[in-house]
Amino acid sequence: MDSLGVLLVAPMNAYLEQELDRRCRLFRLWESPADRRDDYLRAHASSIRAVVPYAPQGVDAAMIDALPSLEIVSSFSVGIDRVDLDACRRRGVRVTNTPDVLTDDVADLAVGLAIAALRKIPQADRYVRAGKWKSKGDFTLTTRFSGKRVGILGLGRIGLAVAKRAEAFDCPISYHSRSEKPFPKYKFYPNVVDLAANCDVLVVACSLNPETRHIVNRKVIDALGPEGVLINIARGAHVDEPELISALLEKRLGGAGLDVFEDEPFAPEQLFELDNVVLVPHVGSDTEETCRAMADLFSGKRVGIIGLGRIGLAVAKRVEAFDCPVNYYQRTKQDHPGYTYYPSVVELAASSDVLVVACPLNEHTRHIVNREVMEALGPRGVLINIGRGPHVDEAAMVAALADGRLGGAGLDVFEDEPNVPEALLGMDNVVLVPHVGSATHETRTAMADLVLGNLEAHVAGKPLLTQVV
Amino acid sequence: MAPPATQDGSSSKPIVLLADPFIPEFEQELAPSYRLLPAADADEAAAASARALLTVDLPAVTAAQIDALPALELVVASSAGVDHINLGACRRRGIAVTNAQNAFSADAADYAVGLLVAVLRRVAAADAYVRRGAWAAAAGDYPLASKVSGKRVGIVGLGSIGGLVARRLAAFGCVIAYNSRSPKASAPYKFYPSVRELAAESDVLVLSCALTEETRRMVGREVMEALGKGGVLVNVGRGGLVDEAELVRCLREGVLGGAGLDVYENEPEVPPELWGMDNVVLSDHRAVITPESIQGVVDVVKANLDAFFSGKPLVSQVQL
Structure with a gap:
């Protein structure tokens, strides 16, 4: 993608900008003064093949006309109502948006649960609220999240979004899925037990079907081991829940962060007293913004x-x-x-x-x-x-x-x-x-x-x- | 690098005074090379000859304590911030001060992100909700939370911790901006010259700067x-950065x-008004308390002491 000339209209997102800059030839429109932008476009018109518009402004026919090499408008938004679709159609310019509005919320929560489980954030919160910091001193020592080996079950949209976040914590990423995916920096394991044996945090992010029901069974849990942490933001039935409970009670598994359960809204009561688990009531995508979207x-x-x-x-x-x-x-x-x-x-x-x-x-x-x-x-x-x-x-x-x-x-x-x-x-x-x-x-x-x-x-x-x- | 061995064995190991009680992890690493002596127990001879003072758990190091140690040349802090040390007194006496360098940065940054997600997505409150059986009883949905991805995050202090917070949250699709003493040429984030301007353009404000006379109570x-009223404050810096009484009022009033x-300002005191609020997540100054961080800081402390006693440049000297 090195040679792709991309016009970014406004500084919408640091990560987007950083990655575009790394992977493409990036043109930052906002850096030229408002009254010189037409000149800027003319000067680079032959190089600009893609536009990433600012959603509230979109892309109008004048901009499309000014860019004879334009092939694609890739909007950093779900809505593309400000993109002149007719003009794009006439010119054969493709238009894309970012429709998977749930992905981010679920991935955000997966990483949030991993940090919360490893660092025992809800437990510390209860400890402080109970006044124990003053009466009993510091709460327990916990483990670092950064750099932990993260294994992902299912490298679909959500799995990839989890991977992207975890990478920013310098976590090596590996995964299991039905077939190997074209992401050479992530290590593929054809077998779930091998994945679990080679990671510290296992995130379940695959879809539920007869093959993946109870994919996290006793063998997988034991491979993850007493230092390992299981994060499930997919479906309760991915995990053999009685096996998970006994592994946590017997300390054969280090901890868990769970958003989903086999028999919702009933989370297993045996887990309520454990301080190495974080339990949330299936809220993976329950944010106001996503519901609006x-x-x-x-x-x-x-x-x-x-x-x-x-x-x-x-x-x-x-x-x-x-x-x-x-x-x-x-x-x-x-x-x-x-x-x-x-x-x-x-x-x-x-x-x-x-x-x-x-x-x-x-x-x-x-x-x-x-x-x-x-x-x-x-x-x-x-x-x-x-x-x-x-x-x-x-x-x-x-x-x-x-x-x-x-x-x-x-x-x-x-x-x-x-x-x-x-x-x-x-x-x-x-x-x-x-x-x-x-x-x-x-x-x-x-x-x-x-x-x-x-x-x-x-x-x-x-x-x-x-x-x- | 070990200090030079001497003929009369352990008693002539260099003295390192301890500003706080023994911390086992430090003792194990340092005791073979140094004579570790709690400052409170030091006799007159030891106090007169001690060249180095180690602080671990943020005890106040006052001008009086420094003045009582005429041979003191080095204060080794095992923290990132050195606000508990009277730096003015050190400067006057020409005493060098070292800190934890980057040993804590990853954990502090992780914890800041963890707190941010926990507040926005109500992780701690939701965990309490499930554990008290309310989910099963309510037969309804838990209230909606607020999205993390796409939030505008303002970072106060883009040092090694703030920089890692920025990198992590950028991967969450957050829009990063920052305030610091001066703009950083290498930072791809928008700079705001004042904390108030940064706050006005942010949904979440993360405090990761040092506590100094200029930054004390900067968040009023x-x-x-x-x-x-939709904004969230995350503090992994120091309690003194925030006007805590005002914070409690603002949370109570929905500001x-x-x-x-x-x-917090007076640890381990936490304002009891916060205990009943479910829009806050509280913890006990533990962002950096992991075995990985402790090992990292023990290494930095030892490297500084070894360098000092063998006449080499210090590895993490703080500019006074």
Whole structure:
């Protein structure tokens, strides 16, 4: 990337600037006086192939026109509403944003938990609040975090974000994942036990699927050993919790920082008295900023509803609060001028980002969401089913999700309940909730709220919230 | 480098007076080469001839103590800050002072980041919430916390600790700015000439500077108001950098959003008003208390003593 000329519009972030400077040929626009910037752009126009805009200012057509070599606008933000997308399209300039808004929070917490667990920060806090510093003297000695060998299970977005942070503490990074990734500075272990044996802090950051369930078992815990610390910010079921508890009680494991548990909201009470663990209530991504960002991502999405009965209307009312335009399909047009009517489900799907099934099941509506509908919804579309399992051709849906022809799904119902297609369990673009099995209006309204909560999470790319089976 | 051996054995090892009681880690490393003598127990002859004084646990080293040691040429501090030593008296007498150099920097920086994350993400309060069974009982979500990534962090004092804090938090995607006596040419962060201006442009203010007459109580009400009701103060420097009574008032009145404190004005006294606040994280001046730091500082102390008694340049002399 050395030769890539990048124009940075404003000093937004020290790390970004430092890394751009290291990896590219960086042009700092703000360093030239405001009245000389046009000259600056002209002087470097042939070298600048990328622009990193300042989100509140964006990139306008004039700047795009002034840069004939421009290939990409890479915004340091989720929102790209100030980038002139039409001008970019005309010129064939690509535009990217930073949509994974949850990654940072979870990675921040992972490193925060590692420091808190090694340095016993909550324990020290309790000690001081209890007045013990004065009466009993200094609290116990703790271990340094900087320089510790950090092992990461799963080098996806979150794993990489943890690695980046830990590197700034001079921690050597190693990882385990299904296959080796193109990061030569991180050491790959094809085997979890070997990873655990060669690190001081093991961070679980992989997705949950049948292969990774209980991936942290007794062998892994023993390999991590009495000086080792386990950090879990992924899912409780990644860890064999009874084994973890006995290892901590028997001091075969040094400590743990846990955000997730097998049976939430029940964290194992045996851990409550231990002072080598830090326990937080699944707050990995629970920051105000991220919730706002997720709302921003969801807001404005076009929602298509199949069946504008009571439940359909309850959904419509709620999504309107997110400024989502509402479309619907019904056999006949309804008297709801605020909502746009489509006479066919395929047309509805083609005009929607999110498709919600909320109609009764009958001979006409069985498999109403078939392959053709899902194709129309497309690879960025999300299917929500709070109707009945047979409304959806489940086999076609699983195939579409697996192939990426459908973006994601939030499912409350299934064709063959309580059996959920095995293939769905491993997908991180699917949210599954148990079918509560009640057809009352109140319950369905509550379910609509629940699905909306999940939907909101899903659109932001949040991993599985609640898992069936 | 060991001091020259003499014929009459241990009694002629150079005397190193101890300003505080024995600390085992130091004794083990230093006793083979030096005669370690608590200053309070030193007889007249020892006090008259002692050339070096070692301080470990921040005891006040007063002008009177210094004047009572006519042969004193060196005060070895095992801390990064040397505010507990009367530097004026040392300067007048031409006594050299050494500090812990960078032995503590990594731990202090780690702890500052740990406190910052703990306050913003409510780690300590959340841990207490889970342990008292409130999560299971409430059947609801814990209140939202504040994001770390992207926060504007102002660092007061961009020395070796502040520099490491900056590097660590930059990797969290935080926007770093700083205040120090003068801008650092090599620092890729924005410089503010005053702490108040820095606070006004920051979400979190991290104190990692030395306590001097200029920096004493530099964080008063004005700075805390500039930091604001969403702002967080993290102090891993010295308690004396902050007007503590004002800090308590600002936290109570909601003028300041939260605080992560490892140091206090009158340790081990911690204002009891803070004990009940869940927007603060408190600890007992332990940022640098790890075996790694202790070993590091023992090495620096020994290197300074060895250099001094063999007439070589000191390894971490403080400019007075």
